[in-house]
Amino acid sequence: xxxxxRKNGKVFLIGAGPGDPKLLTIKAAEAIAIxxxxxxxxxxxxxxxxxxxxxxxxxxxxxxxxxPSIAQNEINQLLVTHALLGKTVARLKGxxxxxxxxxxxxxxxxxxxxxxxxxxxxxxxxxxxxxxxGIPLTHREYSSSVAFITGHETTGKDAxxxxxxxxxxxxTLVVFMCARSIGTIARxxxxxxxxxxxxxxxxxxxxxxxxxxxxxxLEDLIEAVELVPTIEPPAIAIVGxxxxxxxxxxxxxxxxxxxxxxxxxxxxxxxxxxxxx
Amino acid sequence: xxxxxRKNGKVFLIGAGPGDPKLLTIKAAEAIAIxxxxxxxxxxxxxxxxxxxxxxxxxxxxxxxxxPSIAQNEINQLLVTHALLGKTVARLKGxxxxxxxxxxxxxxxxxxxxxxxxxxxxxxxxxxxxxxxGIPLTHREYSSSVAFITGHETTGKDAxxxxxxxxxxxxTLVVFMCARSIGTIARxxxxxxxxxxxxxxxxxxxxxxxxxxxxxxLEDLIEAVELVPTIEPPAIAIVGxxxxxxxxxxxxxxxxxxxxxxxxxxxxxxxxxxxxx
Numbered sequence: 001x002x003x004x005x006r007k008n009g010k011v012f013l014i015g016a017g018p019g020d021p022k023l024l025t026i027k028a029a030e031a032i033a034i035x036x037x038x039x040x041x042x043x044x045x046x047x048x049x050x051x052x053x054x055x056x057x058x059x060x061x062x063x064x065x066x067x068p069s070i071a072q073n074e075i076n077q078l079l080v081t082h083a084l085l086g087k088t089v090a091r092l093k094g095x096x097x098x099x100x101x102x103x104x105x106x107x108x109x110x111x112x113x114x115x116x117x118x119x120x121x122x123x124x125x126x127x128x129x130x131x132x133x134g135i136p137l138t139h140r141e142y143s144s145s146v147a148f149i150t151g152h153e154t155t156g157k158d159a160x161x162x163x164x165x166x167x168x169x170x171x172t173l174v175v176f177m178c179a180r181s182i183g184t185i186a187r188x189x190x191x192x193x194x195x196x197x198x199x200x201x202x203x204x205x206x207x208x209x210x211x212x213x214x215x216x217x218l219e220d221l222i223e224a225v226e227l228v229p230t231i232e233p234p235a236i237a238i239v240g241x242x243x244x245x246x247x248x249x250x251x252x253x254x255x256x257x258x259x260x261x262x263x264x265x266x267x268x269x270x271x272x273x274x275x276x277x
Numbered sequence: 278x279x280x281x282x283r284k285n286g287k288v289f290l291i292g293a294g295p296g297d298p299k300l301l302t303i304k305a306a307e308a309i310a311i312x313x314x315x316x317x318x319x320x321x322x323x324x325x326x327x328x329x330x331x332x333x334x335x336x337x338x339x340x341x342x343x344x345p346s347i348a349q350n351e352i353n354q355l356l357v358t359h360a361l362l363g364k365t366v367a368r369l370k371g372x373x374x375x376x377x378x379x380x381x382x383x384x385x386x387x388x389x390x391x392x393x394x395x396x397x398x399x400x401x402x403x404x405x406x407x408x409x410x411g412i413p414l415t416h417r418e419y420s421s422s423v424a425f426i427t428g429h430e431t432t433g434k435d436a437x438x439x440x441x442x443x444x445x446x447x448x449t450l451v452v453f454m455c456a457r458s459i460g461t462i463a464r465x466x467x468x469x470x471x472x473x474x475x476x477x478x479x480x481x482x483x484x485x486x487x488x489x490x491x492x493x494x495l496e497d498l499i500e501a502v503e504l505v506p507t508i509e510p511p512a513i514a515i516v517g518x519x520x521x522x523x524x525x526x527x528x529x530x531x532x533x534x535x536x537x538x539x540x541x542x543x544x545x546x547x548x549x550x551x552x553x554x
Contacts, residue, residue, distance in 0.1 A: 022304035023398065025294070029303065096404055099423065104413025104519070107526050118528050119408040121300065123398050127373055131396040136381025144438075146376065147424040147447050161421075169446040170424050242381070249384050251395050
């Protein structure tokens, strides 16, 4: 091993999970505790950042929807540079880094640069939001498959999505980053042949104490969205028969934050939530 | 609160993750540490069980494929009974309890019995096996959706699976519990129109030190399976273009355990792995 090799650092691509800081893995907590540099995204709970060493450098690399403040290749370069300077780097992403986290691109940049790296999987936000809303994604009677799609696509790319396939992709659909698009997606799913009566749950701030769950059908949502066109992020939607189990299996959070989606029942609270920012 | 209510216990439906004991969440570790009773499945790492209190009762509730040793309703009853006796119960399942874990059925039984319960999501085995094999499930260039299906279905139920839909369900398919069925599934995917050249990775003992990864194409697998019909569980398969990234992004485990799937290249080690039990 040469001197220059020995001086190199290492990058941990870490899934920080959905929000509840107790849903961090032990491996992630250990990697954060030994890191010199923490590069973190928007949806990483500040309580997780607080576990970094006192002298660790905290670098924000979030990309709020519509306001790309830092380009992906700049983030890649940041990780490579710090590692080549001999630093241990924790790259913290909400959820899991390899499920809509662009972790693959960062891993490619690190591998290309010859930097040592590893992935620390995190609890996927889609799985956790459903669990905290009392919705099993699969169930022997209602669902034997689940598909994860993203609602956060540019209009250009969206044009290439085959909604006919997506609508029937699996018994349960989980739509990540859906706040801006779930109304449109609901319409496309119905147009593609999914029943308008299909239950849907929208979970905002999944696993956080202030988690909000809206339950209705695709047609309820389509009606509601005509009134108030977007939902505030962060939001994840679950579509499919399993959503009905929420009524019996809701175990987390404040009942008042559980709302029907039906237009004529929308409360002031729900209106606030549905309003445009 | 009446006396009888106060005496009741609580059940934690816990995802113990994929195998690597460091992939347990902090919340799961805390729940295990305070539990009087641990009810665990086959694929829970013994190192996780070792974290239970010394006087905790450890109850095995595994169901090996083909040998159902304990029925689901017996497990449900076990959880309810211990909770009604005032015990804190950790129900440990491999991966995540609400993704092919039948946790939904256990939650329903607990809710019906009026027992306090909560879900502790775990790192899904499919997500983790892919990550430890160096395969991002989504990637801006190769995949914008991922579907989870199970290979472990009875023949009767299998007849109802619409393979045409499944084959095109998402850019990436993750097939859980596929050891006995992946050859058949590969054939069905090709028959349903998925290209025979589509890359597939089979990950055995994902995230364990002795993890094995086999990489090839659907047609390679179909040929190999004619020679040696089944794979030893536990195994998870990933199907889709993202599998190609494994060559560059493989970061975990022993290189010798990474094997090509092509029939004419199958090594003795691979043959051992592919042999029937």
